[in-house]
Amino acid sequence: MQFSVASVLLSTLLAARTAYGGTYSLSDTIDAGSFLDNFAFQAIADPTHGRVNYVDLQTAQSEGIITLGNTIRLSADVSGTISASGPGRDSFRVQSNKQYTTHIAVFNVDHMPHGCGTWPAIWELGANWPNGGEVDIVEGVNDVPPNRMTLHTSAGCTMPASRDESGTPLQNDCNVAVNSNAGCGVLENDPNSYGPDFNSNGGGWWAMERTSDEIKIWFWTRNDANTPSDIKNGASSVNTDNWGRPDAYFPNTDCNISSHFSPHNIIINLTFCGDWAGSSSAYSSSGCPDTCVDYVNNNPAGLINAFFEFEWIKIYE
Numbered sequence: 547m548q549f550s551v552a553s554v555l556l557s558t559l560l561a562a563r564t565a566y567g568g569t570y571s572l573s574d575t576i577d578a579g580s581f582l583d584n585f586a587f588q589a590i591a592d593p594t595h596g597r598v599n600y601v602d603l604q605t606a607q608s609e610g611i612i613t614l615g616n617t618i619r620l621s622a623d624v625s626g627t628i629s630a631s632g633p634g635r636d637s638f639r640v641q642s643n644k645q646y647t648t649h650i651a652v653f654n655v656d657h658m659p660h661g662c663g664t665w666p667a668i669w670e671l672g673a674n675w676p677n678g679g680e681v682d683i684v685e686g687v688n689d690v691p692p693n694r695m696t697l698h699t700s701a702g703c704t705m706p707a708s709r710d711e712s713g714t715p716l717q718n719d720c721n722v723a724v725n726s727n728a729g730c731g732v733l734e735n736d737p738n739s740y741g742p743d744f745n746s747n748g749g750g751w752w753a754m755e756r757t758s759d760e761i762k763i764w765f766w767t768r769n770d771a772n773t774p775s776d777i778k779n780g781a782s783s784v785n786t787d788n789w790g791r792p793d794a795y796f797p798n799t800d801c802n803i804s805s806h807f808s809p810h811n812i813i814i815n816l817t818f819c820g821d822w823a824g825s826s827s828a829y830s831s832s833g834c835p836d837t838c839v840d841y842v843n844n845n846p847a848g849l850i851n852a853f854f855e856f857e858w859i860k861i862y863e
C-alpha cells in the first residue's frame with residue numbers, strides 16, 4: 547500500500563520534471579568531508595598506456611596524492627624523479643561509488659592539472675565500453691587550451707554538424723570504431739576553460755546535464771557575470787532552463803541516448819603521456835621539450851601544477 551502511494555508520488559514528480567524541463571534536486575554533495583564516502587581509488591593499469599602508476603587509497607594518503615582540508619586536492623606524486631624502468635609516476639584515478647542516469651553533475655574547481663605530459667580528465671563511463679558509452683566533460687593534454695568535450699560509444703550514434711552550442715564541433719560520429727576513437731568532440735571557445743588560463747582566472751564550474759533526450763555541457767570561468775546563481779551557490783535545486791546556450795550540445799536526433807549510454811560512474815584521473823598526450827604529434831606540437839616519457843620521469847619541478855583542487859561536486863537528479 548505504502549509502496550504504491552510512494553510510486554504514484556514518484557511518478558508524478560518525475561512527470562512534473564519532464565513537463566517543466568530542467569528542474570532537478572540535489573542528491574549528493576561531495577566535498578572534503580564526504581569525498582571518501584563517495585569515491586574510491588582504482589589502482590589499475592591505464593588502458594591508454596600512460597606513463598602512470600595509479601595508486602590505492604593508502605598510498606595516496608601516505609604520498610600526499612590526496613589531501614582533504616577545505617578542498618579536495620588530488621595530485622600526482624611530484625616529490626622526485628622516477629626510475630625509467632618502473633611503471634610510471636604515481637597518480638590518481640578515482641571513481642564514484644554510485645552510478646547515475648538522468649542527472650546533473652556540477653564540478654566547482656579551483657585548480658586543474660597542467661604541464662608538459664599531463665592528461666587530466668573529468669568524465670563518466672558506462673559498463674562494457676564502448677557499449678555503455680563515455681562522456682568526457684573535461685579533457686586536454688600538455689597545457690594546450692581549450693577544453694574538449696566528447697562522447698564515445700558504439701556504432702549508430704552521430705551528431706548533426708550544426709547545432710545550438712557555443713563550442714566548435716570536431717568529428718560528428720561518436721562511434722569509437724571510426725576516426726581512431728576520436729569520438730564526437732566539441733572544443734570550447736573560451737581559453738579559460740583549460741590549463742594555465744583556467745587556473746590563473748581562479749578556476750570555475752563545469753556542469754553536465756544528461757537526460758534520455760540529450761547531453762549538454764556548460765563552463766563558466768570564476769568571474770563570469772553570466773554564471774547562474776544556482777550554480778554559484780551550489781543551490782539545493784537547479785534549473786537548467788536558466789543556464790543559457792550550452793558549450794557542447796549532443797541531441798538525440800541521430801543517436802538513441804538511452805541505448806548508447808548506460809548508467810555511468812564519474813571518474814577523475816590524471817595520466818601522463820600515453821596514446822594522446824605522449825603521441826609525437828601532440829607532444830612536440832605543444833612546444834614541450836625532450837620526449838614526453840623522459841620529461842615526466844626526470845622533471846618533477848615541471849609538474850608542480852599536476853593537481854586538481856575541487857571545492858565540491860554536486861549531483862542533482
Ligand SMILES: *[C@@H]1O[C@H](CO)[C@@H](O)[C@H](O)[C@H]1NC(C)=O
Pocket residue numbers: 590591592593594639665666667669682685813815816817
Ligand atoms: C584517464 O583519462 C584519460 C582521459 O580521459 C582516459 O583516456 C584514460 O583511459 C584514463 N585512464 C584510466 C585508467 O581511466
Ligand SMILES: *[C@@H]1O[C@H](CO)[C@@H](O)[C@H](O)[C@H]1NC(C)=O
Pocket residue numbers: 802803804805
Ligand atoms: C531507444 O532505446 C531504448 C532502450 O534500448 C528503447 O527502449 C527505445 O525504444 C529506443 N527509442 C527509439 C526511438 O528507438
